[in-house]
Amino acid sequence: xxxxxxxxxxxxxxxxxxAVVVNRNPVASALSLVVSFLGxxxxxxxxxAFFVGIIQVLVYAGAVMVLFLFxxxxxxxxxxxxxxxxxxxxxxxxxxxxxxxxQICFVIGDFQAAQQTFPPLAGSTDDVWNIGALLFRNYNLPxxxxxxxxxxxxxxxxxxxxxxxx
Amino acid sequence: xxxxxxxxxLLKIVGILVVILTMVSYAVYAERRVSAFIQDRLxxxxxxxxxxxxxxxxxxxxxxxxxxxxxxxxxxxYWLAPCLAVMPAxxxxxxxxFGSTLFGVPMVIADVNVGILFVFAIxxxxxxxxxxxxxxxxxxxxxxxxxxxxxxxxSYELSLGLAVIPVFxxxxxxxxxxxxxxxxxxxxxxxxxxxDWTNPWKWLLAIPMIISFLVxxxxxxxxxxxxxxxxxxxxxxxxxxxxxxYSSMKFALYFLGEYAAMITxxxxxVTLFLGGWHFPGIPDGSHGWIFxxxxxxxxxxxxxxxIFIFMWVRWTLxxxxxxxxMRLGWLFFFEIALVNIFLVAAILPYTSRL
Numbered sequence: 001x002x003x004x005x006x007x008x009x010x011x012x013x014x015x016x017x018x019a020v021v022v023n024r025n026p027v028a029s030a031l032s033l034v035v036s037f038l039g040x041x042x043x044x045x046x047x048x049a050f051f052v053g054i055i056q057v058l059v060y061a062g063a064v065m066v067l068f069l070f071x072x073x074x075x076x077x078x079x080x081x082x083x084x085x086x087x088x089x090x091x092x093x094x095x096x097x098x099x100x101x102x103q104i105c106f107v108i109g110d111f112q113a114a115q116q117t118f119p120p121l122a123g124s125t126d127d128v129w130n131i132g133a134l135l136f137r138n139y140n141l142p143x144x145x146x147x148x149x150x151x152x153x154x155x156x157x158x159x160x161x162x163x164x165x166x
Numbered sequence: 167x168x169x170x171x172x173x174x175x176l177l178k179i180v181g182i183l184v185v186i187l188t189m190v191s192y193a194v195y196a197e198r199r200v201s202a203f204i205q206d207r208l209x210x211x212x213x214x215x216x217x218x219x220x221x222x223x224x225x226x227x228x229x230x231x232x233x234x235x236x237x238x239x240x241x242x243x244y245w246l247a248p249c250l251a252v253m254p255a256x257x258x259x260x261x262x263x264f265g266s267t268l269f270g271v272p273m274v275i276a277d278v279n280v281g282i283l284f285v286f287a288i289x290x291x292x293x294x295x296x297x298x299x300x301x302x303x304x305x306x307x308x309x310x311x312x313x314x315x316x317x318x319x320x321s322y323e324l325s326l327g328l329a330v331i332p333v334f335x336x337x338x339x340x341x342x343x344x345x346x347x348x349x350x351x352x353x354x355x356x357x358x359x360x361x362d363w364t365n366p367w368k369w370l371l372a373i374p375m376i377i378s379f380l381v382x383x384x385x386x387x388x389x390x391x392x393x394x395x396x397x398x399x400x401x402x403x404x405x406x407x408x409x410x411x412y413s414s415m416k417f418a419l420y421f422l423g424e425y426a427a428m429i430t431x432x433x434x435x436v437t438l439f440l441g442g443w444h445f446p447g448i449p450d451g452s453h454g455w456i457f458x459x460x461x462x463x464x465x466x467x468x469x470x471x472x473i474f475i476f477m478w479v480r481w482t483l484x485x486x487x488x489x490x491x492m493r494l495g496w497l498f499f500f501e502i503a504l505v506n507i508f509l510v511a512a513i514l515p516y517t518s519r520l
Contacts, residue, residue, distance in 0.1 A: 057288075062290025062293075066297070
């Protein structure tokens with residue numbers, strides 16, 4: 001992919017990521033996050049990681065954010081729009097973000113591999129097959145444990161949300 | 167990236183866009199004629215021969231109508247929503263192979279290795295158009311329609327995703343062109359007449375494939391908000407649903423989105439279960455450009471036949487109640503699709519033995 005497209009999608013991800021925080025309307029924030037996810041997915045695809053990119057769209061932009069939007073619309077949060085901006089908190093948030101950015105710059109500066117370009121991968125790789133093979137061969141046990149964990153969480157949610165019979 | 171690739175891709179994109187938009191406008195016309203035929207009426211037959219210019223007249227009518235924006239609506243999102251409803255439906259067609267080859271150029275816009283996941287990912291974005299439209303109208307019936315739609319589409323995406331797993335258990339690859347190639351060699355999934363069709367295991371395998379096909383097709387009905395699952399726009403309950411506050415071309419865009427989703431949904435069904443552009447006895451495009459054209463024609467003929475079934479169902483079945491719809495999706499189709507996967511996995515080891 002050309003560097004031009006990289007900059008377009010990187011800017012899209014960052015600008016809409018900032019819009020999530022800046023927007024006062026919760027629905028607008030949620031939609032900005034969706035666009036940010038789409039930009040991120042495009043960046044993954046530019047690295048030939050089609051599977052990761054498309055899962056990013058399918059799971060986060062398509063399912064998780066629809067549920068978010070669903071809840072936000074049902075609650076109809078209008079108090080957020082009327083609340084006044086706490087400038088001290090905003091300054092604190094920006095400060096933390098700047099510190100994190102500086103740290104990342106230092107780490108990347110020290111990391112040798114980040115300063116050289118890698119040769120493109122030889123031949124075509126089927127990333128779906130590779131991820132499947134890794135998950136079900138090398139990391140089968142952790143994968144199963146995560147599955148049980150998710151199942152436990154689901155059962156817990158059902159138990160909590162179920163009404164007590166009277 | 168060479169020049170020929172860019173030019174052929176652009177030609178394919180423009181060509182498929184023209185074909186899809188024409189099909190959408192004539193699908194609306196066909197819907198009215200089919201409904202009229204089913205209800206023993208005549209339908210639109212005044213504009214042009216047999217009413218064939220009706221879509222053009224409809225388009226002018228919708229363009230010339232007053233474009234009204236309610237005062238209480240959230241204007242930006244109110245304008246954005248109809249566009250969001252159309253785009254995903256048309257983007258999906260990019261990964262669907264609509265023909266073999268024409269002058270050596272493969273007739274698919276983007277043959278990505280995650281084909282079916284791309285279809286699901288883009289289809290899952292289709293819900294935003296309806297939800298945002300319902301919310302931005304700032305009116306209670308559109309809002310209810312939007313909420314219904316998001317719940318319905320999320321629920322049926324599960325059965326949609328589970329129903330295609332048997333297909334990819336057989337093919338072993340997520341590319342949609344591989345699905346078509348597999349069906350050329352081994353016969354269509356729901357009717358394996360091609361190849362070693364005397365093999366009884368293959369016919370046993372066709373049973374779960376037919377279940378898969380039915381679940382997938384019904385889930386597509388729910389995903390495209392078509393009757394008997396058109397709860398987001400149930401006229402009797404919601405006075406029209408998410409699009410009440412929309413007028414003129416914005417309303418038409420919602421209409422266009424619904425029909426485009428129906429066409430791309432049919433195209434995906436044809437590719438996954440009905441052999442794509444393949445028809446027994448017709449060679450592929452490498453034998454001459456005339457066969458390439460015939461392959462494309464076969465594909466669109468199959469899509470048109472499925473669209474006719476969509477309309478037939480719409481004008482035959484009554485609408486489900488909302489709780490029935492949810493129960494059907496979660497307690498019936500979800501389980502059937504899940505059991506079906508195990509069924510296919512159990513049969514699969516025996517098929518290669520005979």
